Amino acid sequence: MSSLDDLYRRVIMDHYQRPRNKGELDDGAISIELNNPTCGDRISLQMNVENGMIKDAKFQGEGCSISLASASMMTESVKGLTVDQALHLVDLFSRMMQGEEIDTEEFPIEDIEALTGVAKFPARIKCATLAWKALEKGVKQ
């Protein structure tokens, strides 16, 4: 099951079992809820954005290991970034999911590199991108 091991890297399972930034922010936060209507995955993302800078991000949701691990890593990555930097990461992540060679060191946390294997599982790409789509929608609000 070597290709499966490319998908389910240990660091992914770690984020799945011990998600970072799980929870809710105060009422003033930007709040986005996104569903993946084909499979029932759901993410609710909250962000505090001040002066164009993402101060904090938390998420809640239901989904598979890939979607929740990706949400956990995304929230870890974007804290302290500007909106433009966050949008750049959304684009980078999207290209990574298309199987493009990208410089994963551009991501603030190295764990995200573990999600490169998802590109080889076309049916699972939408699991990985759900949280990033929520991020994109949120910062554009």
Add this chain to the structure above:
Amino acid sequence: MNPWKKDFPILFQQVNDHPLVYLDSAATSQKPNSVIEKVAAYYQGYNSNVHRGVHTLGTRATDAYEGARDTVQKFINANKREEIIFTRGATTSMNIVARSYALVNCKAGDEILLSPAEHHANLIPWQQVAKQTGAKLVYMPLEADSTILLEKVRPLITNKTKIVAIQHVSNVLGTINPVAELAKLVHEVGGIITVDGAQSVPHMKVDVQDLDVDFLSFSGHKMLGPTGIGVLYGKEHLLEEMEPVEFGGEMIDHVDLENATWKELPWKFEGGTPIIAGAIGLGAAINYLQEIGMDQVEAHDRKLTAYALEKLSKIEGIRFFGPLENRIGAVTFNLDSIHPHDVATVLDAEGIAVRAGHHCCQPLMRLLGETATARASFYLYNDESDIDQLVTGLQKTKEYFGHVFLG
């Protein structure tokens, strides 16, 4: 080996270096050579539009298309061929009933009785009818095993009940609903019953006169036929009083600049060039099923479902949804706390195709307390060895995630 599998060429291939084990027939069934060849023969030999012109190919195409209607009529024992409308699929059929019958016949205060386990295709059209007419949606209670108890439904069928809309067989639970009894009850109060037969017609003998249902919808692609073809059966007197929902060529009688009149049944509901190849393919699928015999198909599918429940129940940590007996076609489950997507991905790596998700039944998932489930569904080309493969695959899934989790 299963005596029918050889007729399905798609099944003889490797997927991810393993022989394909196809357990997703409730989503769509595979097609036998006889269907594929019949559709190819139409395109290669007599592709032409129907019901128009006088040329030879047109006549052949018309004969084949209308012949398929006769085949469907006999298959479900409809009283008349005029009661068989070809549609794009069960979803379209149910939408025609909702728009053309219900919107006209329902008013504020009327009730539409449904099960909470309905497929979205037999739920959302009724939500729309309720919103537009002021009719109320009433839901039958489900027992702990997700079955319907007739005694508990009976008091809900009153003079206000205009429509009972229910699936014959659940695409998630595999339960067989008491359609004939519900038909009798709703007829006593002057209402009608419309049945989603998408998961029953492929697996069992469905006799619309025996069941005395007013409408029956089903899809060709779930019963060995092509995608894009379905059937709406309706009792003639109901279809007669209904207006078409699509207007255009093929469905008209006389047209002037201000007005038009419709063709007689069934064509008034078949606006535009019909789904000729699809209907011919569906006819071939029905012929294939009838050569085997629907009694034998049903016995086979029931036996496999029971075998699957028995074998899968030995896997530690498996949870089933729906009853453990008297079900057909599908077994729905979750394994430990592993998300069904992750289950399906590991199974796919073993060449085993199952469905994971909400199965177009989000309200039912909420009732079951799950966001998603895995479903293995069976048809006549499956056999016990496929289920044994599934059991092995699920054990590997447990080992795999156990290993990853323990890390």
